[in-house]
Amino acid sequence: MIRASLLRCLxxxxxxxAVCASAQSTYTGYPNKPIRFIxxxxxxxxxxxxxxxxxxxxxxxxxxxxxxxxxxxxxGMIGIEACVRAAPDGYTLMIVSGSYASSAAVNQLSYHPIxxxxxxxxxxxxxxxxxxxxxxxxxxxxxxxxxxxANPGKINYGSSGTGGSVHLATELFNQxxxxxxxxxxxxxxxxxxxxxxxxxxQLFIGSPIITQPHVKANRLRALAVSSAKRTAAMPDIPTxxxxxxxxxxxxxxxxxxxxxxxRDITARWNSEVxxxxxxxxxxxxxxxxxxxxxxxxxxxxxxxLKRDVARWQSVVKIAGIKPGA
Numbered sequence: 120m121i122r123a124s125l126l127r128c129l130x131x132x133x134x135x136x137a138v139c140a141s142a143q144s145t146y147t148g149y150p151n152k153p154i155r156f157i158x159x160x161x162x163x164x165x166x167x168x169x170x171x172x173x174x175x176x177x178x179x180x181x182x183x184x185x186x187x188x189x190x191x192x193x194x195g196m197i198g199i200e201a202c203v204r205a206a207p208d209g210y211t212l213m214i215v216s217g218s219y220a221s222s223a224a225v226n227q228l229s230y231h232p233i234x235x236x237x238x239x240x241x242x243x244x245x246x247x248x249x250x251x252x253x254x255x256x257x258x259x260x261x262x263x264x265x266x267x268x269a270n271p272g273k274i275n276y277g278s279s280g281t282g283g284s285v286h287l288a289t290e291l292f293n294q295x296x297x298x299x300x301x302x303x304x305x306x307x308x309x310x311x312x313x314x315x316x317x318x319x320x321q322l323f324i325g326s327p328i329i330t331q332p333h334v335k336a337n338r339l340r341a342l343a344v345s346s347a348k349r350t351a352a353m354p355d356i357p358t359x360x361x362x363x364x365x366x367x368x369x370x371x372x373x374x375x376x377x378x379x380x381x382r383d384i385t386a387r388w389n390s391e392v393x394x395x396x397x398x399x400x401x402x403x404x405x406x407x408x409x410x411x412x413x414x415x416x417x418x419x420x421x422x423x424l425k426r427d428v429a430r431w432q433s434v435v436k437i438a439g440i441k442p443g444a
Contacts, residue, residue: 149209149384153184157213159198160279161191163309165326169242169372170214172404173395180391191306194222194280203230207377209384212239217284217370220427224435225282226442233424237380240392241420244371245410246346247288248327249359250339255321260296260343260362263322267298276300276322277311281442285311287431288345288368289324290438296363315339326370327353328408344409345369352409371413373420389417 156177158170170187177185190198195218205211223232230236249260255274257263267274278286281304293300300322305311308325315323316338323330324345331353333339343359344350347367359366374392376385393414395401402412413419434440 149387150181150183152210153186154181154209155188155205155211156185157188157190157198157202157211159190159195159201159213159215161307161309162189163312163329164279164307165328165370166214166216166372167309168328169405169410172401173214173392176395176398176401177391180394194218194226194283196222196226196228200229202375203235203377205377207237207379207381209376209380209388212374212376212388214242214372214374216372217427218279218282219373219375220424221284221287221431222280222282223428224287224431225440232428233421235378237376237378237385238417238420238424239374239376239380239385239388240417241413241415241423242372242374242392242396243405243410243412243414244369245327245405245408246344246350246358246369247285247324248330248334248344248353248356248409249322249324249342250315250330250334251322251342252315252318252320253338253340254318255340257342258340260357260359263342264296264298264362267300271299272301274298274300274322275303275320276324277303277305277314277320279308279311279325280304280306282435282440284368284370284431285323285325287434287440288370289322290440291368291434292324292359292363292366294434294437295366326408328405328410331408350409352407371423372410373424385417 156174158167160166174185174187190201202211202213257266276289303320308329311323312329314320330339334341341356343357345359345368347360349358396412396414
């Protein structure tokens with residue numbers, strides 16, 4: 120009887136080893152079909168711009184087509200849910216911005232922003248650029264504050280949606296500068312830019328990737344960058360903190376996968392992304408727009424994500440922001 124029990128246990132152990140070996144071998148040929156790379160914002164915005172810069176390089180290193188899939192709406196939550204609910208097989212991943220953390224501070228989510236995803240890599244971060252329509256008679260942050268207080272309700276600002284990083288960065292400015300800039304939410308930074316250029320809104324604290332070309336063409340006026348220090352890409356533009364001490368916000372971009380993404384696939388993506396971030400042409404292209412490459416292990420991105428969720432929760436509480444506000 121003892122011998123029979125041992126044989127049964129041995130048989131079960133062999134079966135378990137076979138199952139584990141099978142699970143591991145499932146990913147040895149990865150990838151063997153096209154990969155969907157979800158961008159949860161409309162075409163024309165900064166997230167989409169970086170996704171489309173990365174896609175051909177990812178296709179080269181993976182030897183499979185990496186297709187950018189724009190899924191805009193609800194501050195990125197529609198596209199994020201599509202990735203979160205996807206099979207954790209490495210064929211659906213997403214690129215997100217700092218709005219991923221800020222929206223979690225505002226909205227009731229159908230997913231957990233940390234537990235339901237697999238962090239892969241922090242790509243980089245860049246300061247927001249404070250820009251105004253050329254018709255607004257201000258040329259500095261100080262003049263903006265004075266004008267807003269003398270003309271309450273006259274300045275409308277656009278954001279990529281309620282709870283997004285652009286929205287909360289501007290609300291933080293309101294709280295620290297004592298202004299009352301009025302919020303107009305959109306479904307992405309691309310649509311915000313269109314209305315700013317058209318004069319339907321007057322101010323945008325958004326990505327220099329999409330606004331700086333229009334500043335150079337004198338269609339928009341740049342007032343300041345949002346980082347604590349001036350950026351090498353725009354050294355002549357002052358910081359908000361030079362007028363509003365302590366103000367400091369940056370927008371980051373990162374790559375996530377669904378929860379339970381296999382470790383070997385996570386490690387492969389992290390390694391390949393780090394390699395792309397160091398490509399001279401890729402690095403120079405984004406550095407020209409003020410983005411500083413970061414990279415590093417998934418654990419670093421996880422730490423940033425946890426920190427930002429807590430920070431934006433404080434801003435949301437003070438401002439009394441509600442979903443859809």
